[in-house]
Amino acid sequence: MSERVKRELSQLGRSASIPENPDKAVLETFENPHPDVHYVVRLKAPEFTCLCPITGQPDFATIIVDYVPGKWILESKSFKLFLGSFRNTGIFHEDGTVYIHKRLKEALDPVYLRVIGFWNVRGGISIDVAVESGRLPENCRPLPIRQD
Amino acid sequence: MSERVKRELSQLGRSASIPENPDKAVLETFENPHPDVHYVVRLKAPEFTCLCPITGQPDFATIIVDYVPGKWILESKSFKLFLGSFRNTGIFHEDGTVYIHKRLKEALDPVYLRVIGFWNVRGGISIDVAVESGRLPENCRPLPIRQD
Amino acid sequence: MSERVKRELSQLGRSASIPENPDKAVLETFENPHPDVHYVVRLKAPEFTCLCPITGQPDFATIIVDYVPGKWILESKSFKLFLGSFRNTGIFHEDGTVYIHKRLKEALDPVYLRVIGFWNVRGGISIDVAVESGRLPENCRPLPIRQD
Amino acid sequence: MSERVKRELSQLGRSASIPENPDKAVLETFENPHPDVHYVVRLKAPEFTCLCPITGQPDFATIIVDYVPGKWILESKSFKLFLGSFRNTGIFHEDGTVYIHKRLKEALDPVYLRVIGFWNVRGGISIDVAVESGRLPENCRPLPIRQD
Amino acid sequence: MSERVKRELSQLGRSASIPENPDKAVLETFENPHPDVHYVVRLKAPEFTCLCPITGQPDFATIIVDYVPGKWILESKSFKLFLGSFRNTGIFHEDGTVYIHKRLKEALDPVYLRVIGFWNVRGGISIDVAVESGRLPENCRPLPIRQD
Amino acid sequence: MSERVKRELSQLGRSASIPENPDKAVLETFENPHPDVHYVVRLKAPEFTCLCPITGQPDFATIIVDYVPGKWILESKSFKLFLGSFRNTGIFHEDGTVYIHKRLKEALDPVYLRVIGFWNVRGGISIDVAVESGRLPENCRPLPIRQD
Amino acid sequence: MSERVKRELSQLGRSASIPENPDKAVLETFENPHPDVHYVVRLKAPEFTCLCPITGQPDFATIIVDYVPGKWILESKSFKLFLGSFRNTGIFHEDGTVYIHKRLKEALDPVYLRVIGFWNVRGGISIDVAVESGRLPENCRPLPIRQD
Amino acid sequence: MSERVKRELSQLGRSASIPENPDKAVLETFENPHPDVHYVVRLKAPEFTCLCPITGQPDFATIIVDYVPGKWILESKSFKLFLGSFRNTGIFHEDGTVYIHKRLKEALDPVYLRVIGFWNVRGGISIDVAVESGRLPENCRPLPIRQD
Amino acid sequence: MSERVKRELSQLGRSASIPENPDKAVLETFENPHPDVHYVVRLKAPEFTCLCPITGQPDFATIIVDYVPGKWILESKSFKLFLGSFRNTGIFHEDGTVYIHKRLKEALDPVYLRVIGFWNVRGGISIDVAVESGRLPENCRPLPIRQD
Amino acid sequence: MSERVKRELSQLGRSASIPENPDKAVLETFENPHPDVHYVVRLKAPEFTCLCPITGQPDFATIIVDYVPGKWILESKSFKLFLGSFRNTGIFHEDGTVYIHKRLKEALDPVYLRVIGFWNVRGGISIDVAVESGRLPENCRPLPIRQD
């Protein structure tokens, strides 16, 4: 593993505070150390929370990201802070999931990207939203999804 | 997220009573905030109940809806009230599941729509019914089904 | 098994309609064929539903009954109809569970009785209520509870 | 739902005895209320039992039926009685599963039909048999199988 | 292990047919090879079936037996045939479970005995019955019960 | 169920905003409709979140409350708002769980009270904290805990 | 079911001893009663054991066989004895699984055949081996695999 | 950790062959490094196999050992070889479990000892046997049992 | 929550390296903010690893700590570093678990303390070790254990 | 099974120490005994650990390898030592998984190869990485993945 990567990610070992809202959060990346190989990366974040834009009540979700990196890899601490920035933001399930997909697509310019939000039950009904873009290259099978 | 959506859905934070029967229930929608993106939405409702049209005894089911929105998103509270309106209605498993599919298709005019009813055991036998219409666009994989 | 029991329960094989409300429902019993033995009976009913007395919205629960019969055994079809009679009745979780316990105690006069209601999530919070009376005789261990 | 269907199925609310053997059992059907829609129906019967034709010992199985109705829907009570008629009949696992498939095909004339028998362990080995006919139309995905 | 036990159980390796009814079934035993030790034996039989004495419809149950042997051990093949003899017998859940307990108590004269019947759902309600006699000696903890 | 209870809880059907912090949140109660019966109530809230007082990073927990009511029952919507008020408050796992216990004890004056916090993994280690007060009366068995 | 099949399998009800090694074991078959239908048969044997050819220590595995019968059906008791014959035989995981596949292919001449061995953990690592031959005919979907 | 223990157990890193039968197997021990502390040790062996003494067919079991060491600790490799020595030995479930208990008691002279055998299903019935001796000292709770 | 606690734990937000071995690791504590209340704290660490003192091969375990604090609370980051310090240390299962118990007892001087190590399978056998000291005060029930 | 294979793998029964780092570890192979058959081999290693290259803290993962052998089979003990050599090596999740794939590809020259790393949660987020090369031949279906 290269020394360059260590320098790029020098804030990984340091503390950082949650951004005020998603627009202020920065998604950091580092260079894909294997740009010649197509592979699939999954990040699973079961601790997502935001607010209902109508009632102001908290909503909770698990966010799954599957992507095939192009030139860039998502730095997971900045992703955690990005997700944390929704904490006091009002947003609908569908809108929020599509927004996360859009931000990751901008930041990573990946070969393939899927974002899934599994939102907790409200009024006896749960909602899941899946947004996908790009195309899976040969030799890139998405991992199975256990979340229901 | 737009202010318009908030106005459209102004009844989300207000109380509402269960319609007398499914024909009287109104399925509300709001405008898809991302009509340029194909994505999959799942609603899972494990608290569905109606009556057997022959014996008058209660039946119970879990209803799963998967759809790819076109211009409209299903407002989940109106969907909850719609499902609640079957409470004192007599309907067969097959007929009820197809009816829900038909009503959602009319209300949403979606790119793709699947309704599945998982009906509880009666006489040692359970019945599941799955009704599907439209075609999944590229980049729209249905989420896995855990219900048995 | 005695012929007398068959006569007592002559409505088991016949159809019956759901009583209008719990006060109108009759809990039937038949004579304990083994009054000299202390044993434990559990009935588990995962298909209970009633209405919230404030909002009128449907509530759902699993009801578990554990009892040590004295002179009487609960006839399960009349119990099913009794539970079905809550369908359009407004009642709180705590109140409803205690009421079921009270009605069973009156009907069965059992040596021991426990009623547990496991009520589905509302607003991200589930509520369980357990009401117990009498005392477990020697050689009567309650079966474990898997419901969560 | 139509009044005609109620008349067709007038025996649903009445008692009926188990046929002596599968050849004497009648599989009843009622008219598909939605012949213009292709949909999938699953019946799952975990309480199947018959006898080993060699040793006379009881065998147990779960039977799963998946079909796409054409003109007819399977009436589930007659299906239960049909399965019950194997109770004192000797039949091998493979033979029995294929026989059930054949009888359902005759009775339903379905667009697609699959019968699976999951037979309990004997001598440390379990046997599953799956028989399929017809072709799944567009928009008809079989539901997943959880049985192992 | 003693040669005597082999002679006593000489029918274990031979075929045997299901008795016509429980009264005609014989529960065989063999001598406890360790009468000086108190230990717990569990037999679990998930393939029990009988008939409803009112409707004639099949019922299904899992039977669990826990006992501390005195002078005798239950021969498991004769127990299997005993359970098989209920196949065409009409009996209620409570009555059947107590009857099995009574027959085992007579045949084994055990230090402690518990019989539990876990009966499948009928009309949305399952019934479990537990009958216990004798007293657990020191150093005899019953194994946990996973059945629900 | 009494009309008085409905009046007392008149805000249940109305919207309410999350208090700024736990000290500003009010835990509402209503009169126990069955003060003569000892019974156990469990509330399970899997959507608790607060902040680490050192790093400012979000923490997540499931909160379980078991209590035997005396004169008062906890109104669950005010409990939800109370839990929601920790959202932007920094507090340690042990301190937070004991604080919730103290507030509930003050508000409910219950016969028995247990609060358990199951806190999510941090640095590969999860922490659970259980605080209990009072004494379980006869006929009050706590329900089993499935959380791990 | 035909009388001929009963004669062919006359040893099913009789005792038989474990062959000394796999080469001495005979895989028996009987005629496929439905040669005109393509269907899938699965045998699952979780009680396989052999020896490590290097260390002589026992190895354990679950063996799953999926096949589409041609003219012949595998007689399951001879298959059990065949698997039992590995008990004191040294063989590697890969070699053993391929050998079982080869023997079944010779004995059954099936339309399709897959053998999977799920071998227990050794040194913190488990090994699974899957060998497949032939081609699944139309209307023959392999059952899902739950083994991990 | 002491150097003495390493010398005592010098065969742990070396290969060893399975003893011909249980009587020839030696259960090795090493000195309890903490004889002043009462603690509980569990060994779980899911790969036990022996033969049925009547039919010669293989039997399979999971063996669980719980003990409170006195002066000696059980060396786990010698325990593995001891269990392996049953491979070609005919023994009944009850007899085998009691025999393992007796051998461990002789070898370890423990403060408390429990041996449980969970034997696989034969003829649709599984058998578990639990043998316990000694008394659990204060501060020694047995770990829960998940095996069913 | 007090400012003093924040100062005491000022290294929580800072990086720290793994100690060379357990003897060099320091278990830090902070003052129990509720010394007047008896409560139970559980720490669960599924990522423990050390070396076999004989073969040098890695061992893996889950460590569970249950304690009733007296004057001190265990700081979880120092506990993580303490567990990490076993990474290149050779120690037996029994010895290691007792050692962890001893170190925690010294550092915390708790009212009650239990340490359980669930060690992964080696040679087909897993080992669990449980060490307990002190006495559970009134109102302190240990949480259930799910680990197997 | 050939004698040659036994000679090739003569170190399987002997002890070996963990290599200092992955570059020093040797992946051993033996000749595929069935080069004429295409089959799938899976190795699952749930005990992988390395260090974070930035913070020096331990990371944990489960590594799954699926391959279709060409001329060579992976010797599993050398694979275990190879994985063990990461113990004190700093490497990122993505980089480490791709590195393992590269080394296996070099050593095995397989027809098809997939390496998946399931890395434990850090900061509330887990990461999985899947790297695949070659093409699955006909009759080679990858086994399902249960890891989540």
Ligand SMILES: [Ca+2]
């Ligand atoms: Ca929404």
Ligand SMILES: [Ca+2]
């Ligand atoms: Ca969900």
Ligand SMILES: [Ca+2]
């Ligand atoms: Ca129907």
Ligand SMILES: [Ca+2]
């Ligand atoms: Ca179902």
Ligand SMILES: [Ca+2]
């Ligand atoms: Ca619940």
Ligand SMILES: [Ca+2]
């Ligand atoms: Ca057969």
Ligand SMILES: [Ca+2]
């Ligand atoms: Ca099965």
Ligand SMILES: [Ca+2]
């Ligand atoms: Ca049950």
Ligand SMILES: [Ca+2]
């Ligand atoms: Ca803390």
Ligand SMILES: [Ca+2]
């Ligand atoms: Ca937890």
Ligand SMILES: [Ca+2]
């Ligand atoms: Ca091998």
Ligand SMILES: [Ca+2]
């Ligand atoms: Ca496995």
Ligand SMILES: [Ca+2]
């Ligand atoms: Ca036996």
Ligand SMILES: [Ca+2]
């Ligand atoms: Ca078992």
Ligand SMILES: [Ca+2]
């Ligand atoms: Ca374990």
Ligand SMILES: [Ca+2]
């Ligand atoms: Ca994972």
